Amino acid sequence: MPKLCIHCGIDCADSKRFKDAKGNYTCLKCYDRLKYGLPIEKDAPVDQGAPIALADEAPIEGEPVPCPRCRRLIPAGRTLCMNCNYDTAIGAAPRTPAMDVSRPCAKCGYDMKGLALNAACPECGADSYTRSRAAKEGKQGTWWSKWLGS
Numbered sequence: 001m002p003k004l005c006i007h008c009g010i011d012c013a014d015s016k017r018f019k020d021a022k023g024n025y026t027c028l029k030c031y032d033r034l035k036y037g038l039p040i041e042k043d044a045p046v047d048q049g050a051p052i053a054l055a056d057e058a059p060i061e062g063e064p065v066p067c068p069r070c071r072r073l074i075p076a077g078r079t080l081c082m083n084c085n086y087d088t089a090i091g092a093a094p095r096t097p098a099m100d101v102s103r104p105c106a107k108c109g110y111d112m113k114g115l116a117l118n119a120a121c122p123e124c125g126a127d128s129y130t131r132s133r134a135a136k137e138g139k140q141g142t143w144w145s146k147w148l149g150s
Contacts, residue, residue, distance in 0.1 A: 005030055007040045032090040069093065106135035 003013040005027040012027040064073040067081040079089040086093045102113045110123035
């Protein structure tokens with residue numbers, strides 16, 4: 001008997017799945033994407049007469065793979081990058097509570113809510129180092145302004 005995921009419609013009878021109180025199934029991929037607040041990617045209907053696309057060559061067992069986000073090596077057999085938290089199983093990094101806080105860019109004032117803490121400002125392009133320098137100068141003034149007495 002097929003066990004169809006209520007989000008993407010894939011038969012998850014032979015894979016890890018979750019069942020809710022109503023008896024509906026959710027596949028592991030959709031469950032992870034919902035857990036991190038990501039949209040569900042519905043598979044396009046398969047044309048039975050179309051040729052099957054070949055998958056990319058799988059990495060050799062025991063060989064580390066580069067993270068698609070930060071390019072650091074992810075150890076073989078793992079899906080989570082220890083540097084940037086990118087999860088290759090779901091194709092995204094989980095949201096952090098700090099991403100849901102309104103925080104203006106110290107250089108231009110753009111609201112950085114929803115962006116990673118180390119992300120560059122999309123408005124002015126300032127990286128985290130430039131923003132921290134601008135914040136310090138804004139609070140303390142520059143050394144030459146103190147020297148000039150302004």
